[in-house]
Amino acid sequence: MDELKHLRGLMKEETFKDRGFTNKMRENIMNEIHSKRSRSFTFNKKPILAPFMSFLFVAVCLSLFVYFGGTQLGLIDGNNASAPFYQYEAKDRPKSLSAEFKFLTKAPFEVAEVTTKTSEDSSGKIEWVTLTGEERQTIRLSFQSIDPSEELTLSQDPVEVGGSNGSYYESEGPAKVNRLIWIEGGTIKYEMEYLPGGSDVTLSKKDMIKMAESFR
Known part of the structure; x- marks a missing residue:
């Protein structure tokens, strides 16, 4: 950001004298330098923790449901997959x-x-x-x-x-x-x-x- 501020200070009208720039070129460069495009260097910070925690909660609940359901049905027995009876x-x-x-x-x-x-x-x-x-x-x-x-x-x-x-x-x-x-x-x-x-x-x-x- 300091470099961009310094560049803005240097880009005066006289900078373009005798440099072969047309009026349109000078206008475009000045607009770019002095605009608020520095915002493009910022990130769109969206909250990611809440969706992640929601996903984790659902995954844990689903795992517990499958485990206890399988145990009750006789499909899961410790580390063994028991036969249905x-x-x-x-x-x-x-x-x-x-x-x-x-x-x-x-x-x-x-x-x-x-x-x-x-x-x-x-x-x-x-x-x-x-x-x-x-x-x-x-x-x-x-x-x-x-x-x-x-x-x-x-x-x-x-x-x-x-x-x-x-x-x-x-x-x-x-x-x-x-x-x-x-x-x-x-x-x-x-x-x-x-x-x-x-x-x-x-x-x-x-x-x-x-x-x-x-x-x-």
Whole structure:
């Protein structure tokens, strides 16, 4: 700004004498120098903080809504994306399954087929139920009455299922398998195994426990 003021002082009428300037040229130069065009060197200062804070507030609110909404729907579980669970009605319980056993009421897929069989080991009779989905997702369930005095060793990762002791195992790789075993009242042994089949739905330990705790 000081240079511009100095230039204005120098640009007197005599400055243009004998310099080859026409009257029109002198007039234009004098108008430019002595005008208020110095305003072009100022910035249009618009308040940017308020719009930024508004945007930040909306973004935070949206993030919280997505997180808590996903948690309530079972889509977000800590760092894991949990599978959606479908209600499995009591009427779908296999008729061959003994009344002493509970049966699951939540499954991570819509069940397309149910098969049953029985087998036996040193602890006695085992009843098996296999649930299969449209993409070959599979849940294998085993039900067994055991002697309370029998000491069973649960050697995998110890967990708790609705107050009952259990163990959890999860394999790695493309042929992933989740397995959960728990014993209720010292007399009923449940085992549940999940295989994703051709689907991309994998389960976490929390998912498996959630499914086990749905047994009614």
